[in-house]
Structure formats: structure tokens, C-alpha cells
Amino acid sequence: MEKILLKNLGNPDAHKIDHYVKGGGYKALDAALKLQPDNIIQMVKDSGLRGRGGAGFSTGLKWSFIPKDPAIPKYLCCNADEGEPGTFKDRGIMDWDPHLLIEGMLIASRAFGAARSYVYIRGEFVFGAKRIQAAIDEAYAKGFLGKNIMGTGFNHDMYVHRGFGAYICGEETALLESIEGYRAQPRKKPPFPALAGLYGKPTVINNVETLSCIPAIIERGPKWFSSMGPEKSPGPKIYGVSGHVKRPGLYELPMGTTIRDLIFNHCGGMRSDKSLKAVIPGGVSAPMLTAKDLDTPMDFDSLAAKGTMLGSGAVIVMDESTCIVKMSYIINRFFSHESCGKCTPCRDGTPWITKALRRLENGEGRPGDTGLLESLCTNIFGRTFCPLGDGAVMALRGALKNFREEFLYHERHKRCAV
Template identity: 60%
Template sequence: MFEPVLLKNVDVHDGHLLATYEAGGGYQALAKVLRQDTPDEVIDLVKQSNLRGRGGAGFPTGMKWSFVPKRVDKPKYLCCNADEGEPGTFKDRIIMERDPHQLIEGLAVSAYAIGAEVAYVYIRGEYVTAIRRLEQAIAEASAKGYLGRRILGSDFNFTVHIHRGAGAYICGEETAMLESLEGKRAQPRLKPPFPAVAGLYASPTVINNVETLVCVPHIVVRGADWFRGIGPDRSPGPKLYCLSGQVRKPGLYELPMGISLRELVEEHAGGPLPGRKIKAVIPGGVSAPVIPERGMDVGMDFDSLAAAGSMLGSAGVIVIDDATCMVKVATRIIEFFHHESCGKCTPCREGLNWVVKVLRRIEAGEGAPGDPEQLEKLCKGIFGNTFCALGDGAAMGLRAALVHFRDEFSAHIEERRCPFH
């Protein structure tokens, strides 16, 4: 039977305190690597585990760490992307509010591996409780010798700083986040150079998501084989799934990577609301293309969802029932992307503006017969033509809605009204 490890303290009384974390074996991973492992050995261990980034891209974490040059005349930095702006996603917030020391230990072990002495946690400013808990945890860890100079009697020095974001979705993109950290306007950088070579302040930088970092101490303590023994070999490990939308038991679930989307929604989350049927599910936050009910037997891992024409993303699972208008859903999502576009790329800035106008017209019962084809043409102009993945996510999501629910777009146009409202 699967035993949760990432969420084991979230429902424990005072789970955010250092004493509680230590009682459950906290900071043993940090002590272990400082006592007996070299940085390269830690990187090799994470490579062997095949931990893939939990922020959405799914890039192998150990490989990302290995890209950092060994000998440079600049400081190295570790950045934690805790902005969590993807609608439908709340896993990182829960960890930071209820088990912040798990993140701090993950930061410390990861920083030791890449040779960094400073880490920045870029957290969305609305996460007031999470910020307060992290500040308290940093103070506790510093007082106990888990942060600061000569940690646990070793030669390792490490400090953590919190940087509050200002509510920009674009800062979930790693280079836009770096621009914001440097006090500049948050817009994606052209790559290469990649952050591992020239990131924060033009210095070697590793950027990892909260969930990625909290996996690291468990890999150190339990081993790479334990991690690889959970879920599919190409996408192993425990995974946090955020369930929301029109479902009986919304919430945060820790389950093996690769669990069936149908099992996740119908068994763990209790299925649709009384009297309703599931129409579709967005499996990975609103950037992920929607999957119709008939496709729900797909595994919730990077490769299976990619093969099904969608993506795991942030694992923000949004359930949509049969009383919901998919044109309205598509309109709301594209309105979000249009509002959050940084405006740097013309296809994204102008294309999404035009897409919103067409979708609003269709939803209002004023659509024209050629509007679905016009939307497809606009998606083609946006996809693959922008600095970052914001435009791609918007285009892929709308394309999927047009493919799977074309009849609803046609009904709006033919009946000159929304059939659902």
C-alpha cells in the first residue's frame, strides 16, 4: 500500500514547527550528505532516482544540476520557484504553510550538491500564511544550525532569502522570474545562455519547483531505488495532485506517479457531483489541453499524457461536468492568458487579444460560421512563435477544446445563443 511521504506532516498538529519536523526524521538527509557524501555523489544519486521536475516541464533534476559549471569565478545560486500561478494548482502552498522545514532541507541539500551558498525562494505575494511560516522556519533552522555558517560542523555555508512576487503569472517562467528577482520587468529571456551558465546576476543558477526540492531529502534517506520503485520507470516517484472543479472531494492528494486519471477523479476524489456526469478533465492546470471523459483511462505521468495529446504540467486537475459550457470555459481560460501575457511577443500579445474577441462573440450568440476556423488559424500563428510557453499553452488548450467539443462551438453559432445558459 502506498504511504504518503511528502504530505505526512500536513495534517499533524504544529507540523510547521522544527520540533515536529525533527521528530519525524527531519534534517537527517542534510546531516547524511554533509557527513559522508560529496556534491557529485548527491547529483549522481538524484540522477539515478530519475526525479523529473515537478514544476511542469518534467526535465530530469539531476541532469539540470550537472549542467552547472564546476569551477567559476562567480557565486552559484539556487532559486525556488514558489510563484505557483497556474490556475488549479495549490500543492506548493500547502507544503510551505504546513511543512516548511521540508522545503528548507530540500533547499540545503540541493544547494550543497550544486555548490551554492545562497538560495532565493520566489513566492507569490498573496501567500501570506506561507510567507510567515517560511520566515519562522528559516529563523528556527538558523538558530539550530541547519542554516548559516559551518552547518552542522561542516565547511558548508548556506542562507535562504524570501522574495515576494507581485502577482504576475509570467514569473512562473524561470527566466522571467530571474528578471523579476533582479528588479527588472518580468519578461522571458532569450535562451541560450541557459540559467545553469548565466542565470541570476549572470551567474550559474539552478531553478527548481517546491515539490521537486522536497523530494530530494527523501531520495537521500530512502535511496534512488525506493524512488524509482514508485510509478513508471520513466516518470517515477510520489506525486502531488490538486483536485478541483465539479467533483465531490476536491483537495490535495499524494499518490504514485502514473495513476489513472479515471481512478484519481472517480475513486479518490469521489466522482462528479450528484446528478451530474463528467464531461472533461483538465489534467495539469489550464495550460494543459483538456481531455474528454472517454480519454480518462490515461496514466497521470509525463509520457502517458503527452502521448494522449495533453501534459501533466503542475498536476492541477480540474474536473468539468456536463452542465458546463466548454465555450465559456475556453473563453475564461484565454482571457486569463491574455491578461497575464507580458506583451513581449507580438503573436502572444496581439494573437490572444484577437482570440478573446472571437470567443466572446461566439459565447454571446454573435458568432459567424467561419469563427472556429479563424480560431484555429490564430492558434497556428501563436504556437511555437513566442519566447516562452505561455502562448503555446493557450494555443494548445484552445485547439483541444475545438477538436473535442466542436459541436458546442457550432451550436453557439447556429442557435445564436449559449445552449447551456
């Protein structure tokens, strides 16, 4: 398949603007500037593009919620806080093709009338932040950013905002709090950011991969985009594969590629040719699947039908030597560490889960610990302010559903069955 998002992965010159323009870059912006803004929104709606950050909401529809009044300032925030464990896809775009993202952001901003945008990039991505900043500087110098872009009267300023180590900033309202200089704790919704977002103004928050799909949709048309992959979740998708496979890495494939095809064809199969025990299809919040689910197409709806989710497209593969109790401990330790502290079920519940899992993993499990975990899941799920607590529960429930015996073995025998 022709690559759209990762065509420049590993190309040492592709991040420079001359290279990008030579390859047809900023032509989509030129075309978009000649369209009525509402037509751009309609094209993105027609393409069927759904948000690649995890929620899978229609991108065009999200843009259409922004009020049309030109007197109200509007913002675009690019969510580049990539923090879901297992996820490293947005880095593949930002490090190697920063202008693709910038062009996508400019077209989006034109569509709903944002004069200012921020790229919210996680603090650890120093290389990526420098790449994006350098590309922004180049775009200003060439007249693609700033005043009167390409002579059309469209003005736009773009800035990099660096995070500094908080997973919760990937939650869109926490991200806004963080840009405003507060502790990144999620806001109450409604009002949704489309009406009251950054600085109380209408704001769209889109993921890096989502925005990077936009130039191709404008250039080649919505039909071309929607013809790729399943009807209800079309387009190219970056799958980031890690863990026990021969060739981990980023793979841009049509949405709906099966897990089996991804692991055994593209990634060369299992490392050391051991058998597959479990696979997490969309970052650690997504419930794990097992070998019987390998023929599931990896798109929003097919994975939801299996009780899990596409999430960020981060595929974590575990072979037969993996202890699921230990992995569950590692996953939940992460969630308790990253809980922002705002609401009680998450703030107190996730460390409680972690403590019980640590006991089980260290051979100090108490009778009833497995049942305790199940009861904690019930008392956290659906009762937290934002999806972080739900993510912790979904991960653990997936493990308990498929590997309950392993938890009980740890509880009874004070050691691992693997």
C-alpha cells in the same frame, strides 16, 4: 501509500522545527553533508526524479550542468510562484511542512555549490511566505542555515522573495528578471540559467514539489524512489483536484495513477452524480481530455502520448452541465491578462482570441469565428518567445478538437447548446 510530501497536511504543529527534527527532519541533510557533492547529484539522477513544475526535465541532470569551479558564485531559486490555474499543490507543502522544502533546498545547494538561495513565492500567498520566513529563521537559530552548517564548513543563506501578481514569473528566466528588480519578461535562451542565470551567475531553478522530494531520496535511496510508479517518471506525485468532484483537494499518490482512479475512487466521484464531460489533467495549459480517456495513467509520458501533459498535476473536472466555450473564454481571458507584452503573437494574439470567444459566449458570434480561432492558434503556436502563448493555444486546441460542434453551435445559434 505512505505519504512523503503531504504527510503533515493539516497538522497544526508540523511547521515548527522541533516537530520536524523529532520526526527525523534534517537527518537527510546531515547524511548529504557527509557525501561528495557529485554523489548527491548521481543519487538524484539515479532516482529518476523529473521536475514537478511542468516540464518534467531530469532534476539530477539539470544540477549536473552547473559549472564545477568553486570560485564562481552559484544560486538556487525555488519556484514557488504557483500560478497555473487549477494548481494549489505547492501551497500544501509550504503552509504545512516548510522545513521539508528548506531541507531539500539545502541538499540541492550543497550538491552544486550554491551559497545563496531564494524562494520566489507568489505575492498572494502571504500565509505561505510568513510560514517559510519563520521556518528559515528557525533553521538559522538551530544552525541549519548560515555559516559552517552542522560543523561541516558548508555556508548557505536563504531568502524569501515575494512576487506581486504576475503569472509569467513562473517562467524561469522571467522569475530571474523579477528577482533582479525588472519587469518579469522572459530572457532569450541560450544562455541557459545553468551558465548565466541570476545576476549572470550559474543558477538552478526548481519547483517546490521537486525540491521537497530530495530529502527522502537521500534518506531512502534512489532505488526506493524509482520503484514507485512508471519506470520513466517515478516517485510520488501531488494531484490537485478541483471542479465538479465530490471531494476536491490534494492527493499524494504514486505517479501514474489513472484519471479514473483519482476521480472516482479518491475524490468520491462526480459532484451531484452527473456525468463527466471533460477533464484538464495538468493546469489550464494542458489540452482537455474526455470520458474516453479516463484510464490514462497520469504521468509525463502517458499524458504526452494522449496529446496533453501532466503539467503541474492540477486536475480540473467538468461535468455535463459545463459550457466548453465559456470555459475556453475564461481560460484565454487569463492568458491574455497575463501575457507579459514582450512578443507580438502572444501580446496581440491572446486578446484577439479572448475577444472572439467573448463574442461567441455572449451570443454575438460572427460567421467564421470558429475558423478564426483555429487560424489564430496556428499563427501563435511555436512563434512566441516563451511557452505562455503556446499554453493558450494548447488549451484552446484541446477544446476545439473535442468540442468543435459546441463552438459552431454558439456561432450559428447565438446561444449555448448545454
